[in-house]
Amino acid sequence: MASAQQLPQHKAELIDLCIRSQILKFGTFTLKSGRVSPYFFNAGLFNTARSLTCLADAFAQTLLTQQHDATIPADFDVIFGPAYKGIPLATLVCSRLGSLDNRFLDIGYAFNRKEKKDHGEGGGIVGYQLKGKRVLIVDDVITAGTAMREATEIIKAEGGILAGIVVCLDRQERTTDGENSAVENCRAEYGVPVTAIITLEDLIVGVSDEELKEQMREYGKRYAPLSKQQQQQQQQQQ
Numbered sequence: 001m002a003s004a005q006q007l008p009q010h011k012a013e014l015i016d017l018c019i020r021s022q023i024l025k026f027g028t029f030t031l032k033s034g035r036v037s038p039y040f041f042n043a044g045l046f047n048t049a050r051s052l053t054c055l056a057d058a059f060a061q062t063l064l065t066q067q068h069d070a071t072i073p074a075d076f077d078v079i080f081g082p083a084y085k086g087i088p089l090a091t092l093v094c095s096r097l098g099s100l101d102n103r104f105l106d107i108g109y110a111f112n113r114k115e116k117k118d119h120g121e122g123g124g125i126v127g128y129q130l131k132g133k134r135v136l137i138v139d140d141v142i143t144a145g146t147a148m149r150e151a152t153e154i155i156k157a158e159g160g161i162l163a164g165i166v167v168c169l170d171r172q173e174r175t176t177d178g179e180n181s182a183v184e185n186c187r188a189e190y191g192v193p194v195t196a197i198i199t200l201e202d203l204i205v206g207v208s209d210e211e212l213k214e215q216m217r218e219y220g221k222r223y224a225p226l227s228k229q230q231q232q233q234q235q236q237q238q
């Protein structure tokens with residue numbers, strides 16, 4: 001395994017799976033933010049019991065074994081997965097936590113519909129009621145943070161209380177309208193712990209092809225959060 005020596009086992013195993021199953025793809029991809037990336041993380045390809053088991057292990061390790069760390073969300077009643085790719089993730093993490101520890105047996109899961117349903121039970125939310133509950137968001141990727149903004153607005157509108165955010169991959173990019181990292185921006189704006197199982201830096205460690213590593217580094221630099229000095233230079237130029 002290319003990354004086994006440098007990274008904790010659950011991260012190395014996940015990265016190895018992502019490379020073997022082409023969950024991590026290389027090419028030209030337009031992202032939700034409009035940025036054009038030479039790599040793409042397709043969580044839709046966690047599509048077998050084997051790969052979901054690996055992913056569930058990695059989420060559980062992240063949430064359960066590092067609870068002394070203030071960036072790790074600890075107290076929540078409901079796991080919310082933003083449509084679409086967050087939906088199976090919320091279900092998976094809820095089920096895995098419940099099977100690992102009885103204290104989690106009564107946590108709920110919920111997700112939004114991208115289009116509201118106007119028949120049957122109707123509405124835009126499926127699953128556990130969010131009103132008055134501490135809600136953990138689980139998603140596949142954070143890039144510029146737009147999906148997180150949308151998810152937090154849904155939770156607020158339902159009367160839920162955001163308790164934290166955990167994603168599979170932090171691409172370590174800045175927000176579209178600012179200079180700060182999307183993750184730092186969520187921490188500051190929502191005042192909750194935000195964490196990721198793996199980051200762009202971790203992915204680069206796991207990739208063995210030098211040319212692809214370089215493309216990832218270059219892209220990462222282009223959309224990296226700006227340092228204080230860069231922010232000052234930018235202000236002076238304006």
Ligand SMILES: O=P(O)(O)OC[C@H]1O[C@H](OP(=O)(O)OP(=O)(O)O)[C@H](O)[C@@H]1O
Pocket residue numbers: 032033082083084085086139140141142143144145146147148182
């Ligand atoms: O941090 P951001 O810049 O918002 O980008 C990340 C988001 O983009 C994708 O969602 P999207 O709605 O495109 O896809 P999906 O319907 O496949 O989940 C991805 O699943 C993240 O939720």
Ligand SMILES: O=C(O)c1cc(=O)[nH]c(=O)[nH]1
Pocket residue numbers: 030031032033039040041042043140141142143144
């Ligand atoms: O930013 C995105 O839209 C995005 C990036 C990525 O790597 N994977 C994904 O599903 N969406």
